[in-house]
Amino acid sequence: MYEDSYNNMFDLNGKVALITGSSKGIGLAIAWQMARSGASVVISSRKKEACDKVCSDINEKGFSAVSIPCNVGVKQDIEDLVAKTNTSFGNVDILVCNAATNPVFGSLSEMPDDAFEKLVKVNIHSTLWLSKLVVPQMIENGGGSIILLSSIAAIRGNAFIGGYGMTKAAESALARNLAVEFGHANVRVNAISPGLVKTDFAKALWNDPVYRKKQETATPLRRIGLPEDIAGVAHFLAAPASAYLTGQSLVVDGGETISSL
Ligand SMILES: NC(=O)c1ccc[n+]([C@@H]2O[C@H](COP(=O)([O-])OP(=O)(O)OC[C@H]3O[C@@H](n4cnc5c(N)ncnc54)[C@H](OP(=O)(O)O)[C@@H]3O)[C@@H](O)[C@H]2O)c1
Structure with missing residues (x-):
């Protein structure tokens, strides 16, 4: 019977x-991994030049990409992003x-209102806006996969x-709720919860030799994560290989959170 499974x-x-x-x-690592695996990818961030460069690098290698800049904290940008994706x-x-x-870093008791509002808009509301726009398209296609970046x-x-952390917990909750609501239409929704990954976002942490050493010692795989470690999991969640997996948040942290080291 298995000769008829996905090729x-x-x-x-x-x-x-x-x-x-x-x-x-x-x-970026996710975009390359998905492009190499055959997908047409949309490259997006606030900076047009940066998106254009990534897009041309991917197209030069014979894969398929389009550059559509967007600030995810702006609803109109999100609507344009999806409309231009559909056109392309x-x-x-x-x-x-x-x-x-x-x-913002520091005590919750001192967090300014505008910092929290920005966190909610960029990290959570954007995800809901995007999901609302693409779910009907996925249903029309007979299914789809939504992947939300959470965190440990x-x-x-x-x-x-x-x-x-509160906004990242909301991403995992959103994955569960959307998964329950749209599973009947074969729309799968999962989150990825990375540990410390070597990107600009977390540079202040991994660039500090004392913190880095402490982190590596406390992690069973004895290293911090690389963007491609997360890209492999995103690829799996997008592909038929995970066809029966939905509503989960996969922890990808080298074992940090299961360890008593
Ligand atoms: N690195 C870690 O240790 C770590 C751990 C756990 C979870 N994560 C999660 O992983 C995801 C990616 O993080 P990363 O480490 O890859 O960060 P990164 O290297 O700083 O990259 C962030 C990307 O998002 C874009 N971006 C930032 N704000 C944006 C906005 N308002 N609208 C549109 N694009 C925006 C940036 O480009 P522009 O500046 O051009 O907009 C850039 O392309 C995040 O959700 C983060 O919370 C990271």
Whole structure:
């Protein structure tokens, strides 16, 4: 019977993947991985030049990409992003909500209102706006995969990035709620919760040799994560290989959170 299973469980040929925050870091690695696997990818961030460069690099290698700049904290930008994606490639099959912000460090008791409002808008509301726009397209296509970037900050307390952690917990909750609501239409929704990954976002942490050493020692795999470590999991969640997986938040942290080291 298995000769009739998917020919290649990781094939994304013919799929359209929209990835926010894909000009660098984790989003960039995800865009390359999905493009190499056959998807037409949308490269998006606030900076047009950065998106254009990534887009031309991917197209030069014979893969398929389009550059559509967008600030995910602006609803009109999100609507334009989806409309332009549809014009370029058609309906969205894979949505990766990866762009996020962390504008403030320190005690929750001192967090300014505008910092929290920015966190909510960029990290949570954008994801809901995007999901609302693409879910009908996925239903029309017979299914789709939405992947939300959460964090291990969603599952542990932290005295310095509490507001950020709250928004990341909301991403995991949103994945569960959307998964329940749209599973009947074969729309799968999952989150990825990375540990410390070597990108600009977390540079202040991994660039500090003392913190880095402590982190590596406390992690069973004895290293911090790389963007491609997360891209492999995103590819899996987008592909037929994960066809029966929905509503989950996959922790990708080298074992940090399961360890007593
Ligand atoms: N790195 C880690 O240790 C780590 C750990 C756990 C979870 N995460 C999560 O992983 C995701 C990616 O983080 P990263 O480490 O890859 O960050 P990064 O290297 O700083 O890249 C962030 C990307 O998002 C874009 N971006 C930022 N704000 C945006 C906005 N308002 N609208 C549109 N695009 C925006 C950036 O480009 P522009 O500046 O041009 O807009 C860039 O392309 C985030 O959701 C983060 O919370 C990261």
